[in-house]
Amino acid sequence: GAVVSQHPSWVICKSGTSVKIECRSLDFQATTMFWYRQFPKQSLMLMATSNEGSKATYEQGVEKDKFLINHASLTLSTLTVTSAHPEDSSFYICSAVPGPTYGYTFGSGTRLTVV
Amino acid sequence: GDSVTQMEGPVTLSEEAFLTINCTYTATGYPSLFWYVQYPGEGLQLLLKATKADDKGSNKGFEATYRKETTSFHLEKGSVQVSDSAVYFCALQTGANNLFFGTGTRLTVIP
Numbered sequence: 001g002a003v004v005s006q007h008p009s010w011v012i013c014k015s016g017t018s019v020k021i022e023c024r025s026l027d028f029q030a031t032t033m034f035w036y037r038q039f040p041k042q043s044l045m046l047m048a049t050s051n052e053g054s055k056a057t058y059e060q061g062v063e064k065d066k067f068l069i070n071h072a073s074l075t076l077s078t079l080t081v082t083s084a085h086p087e088d089s090s091f092y093i094c095s096a097v098p099g100p101t102y103g104y105t106f107g108s109g110t111r112l113t114v115v
Numbered sequence: 116g117d118s119v120t121q122m123e124g125p126v127t128l129s130e131e132a133f134l135t136i137n138c139t140y141t142a143t144g145y146p147s148l149f150w151y152v153q154y155p156g157e158g159l160q161l162l163l164k165a166t167k168a169d170d171k172g173s174n175k176g177f178e179a180t181y182r183k184e185t186t187s188f189h190l191e192k193g194s195v196q197v198s199d200s201a202v203y204f205c206a207l208q209t210g211a212n213n214l215f216f217g218t219g220t221r222l223t224v225i226p
Contacts, residue, residue, distance in 0.1 A: 006158070043204065043216040044159075093158055103149065104214055108158040
């Protein structure tokens with residue numbers, strides 16, 4: 001079946017540093033990938049839609065300069081949290097839709113802790 | 116706008132108990148409805164779905180029926196197991212890229 005692989009699964013970083021999270025479609029091509037953020041005890045909120053070869057589309061309230069998204073190939077999208085702060089600590093999940101008969105397929109998520 | 120309202124929980128049940136997690140929705144048009152499950156330390160997995168009114172989605176003993184008249188998609192299982200302990204998310208999709216989630220319900224099943 002279609003698989004979305006996300007790395008790392010967890011990361012701890014210091015305030016002020018940047019962290020990159022990778023999302024790969026392993027056996028299909030994804031022109032579009034989605035990045036979600038999940039706060040504790042809350043739902044997933046769509047942050048942005050990543051488009052291969054063009055700029056990402058950000059949801060209202062999401063800082064473009066803080067959450068840099070790059071979708072340089074049909075199988076890889078990256079989310080970079082720049083100048084991370086403790087309030088950026090969260091669970092980040094990516095997803096893609098492998099094809100018309102598939103639903104959203106999610107990566108395993110990345111738990112970011114900023115100290 | 117489109118939204119999903121889900122029973123908050125947490126829910127704690129004994130093994131073999133009956134489970135219901137309520138989910139209602141607000142949507143324009145005719146959404147598809149989903150239940151996702153998130154096991155500890157893992158990402159979301161699709162549990163079941165229904166794409167039109169009166170459809171029943173089912174998987175792993177879980178069921179949910181798309182009720183347009185009550186705008187509901189309640190999740191049920193007749194006999195839960197410890198391995199069902201997870202967070203369950205109700206979601207709706209109205210367009211190609213519009214997937215809206217409920218807040219999630221944490222289920223803990225005790226032996």
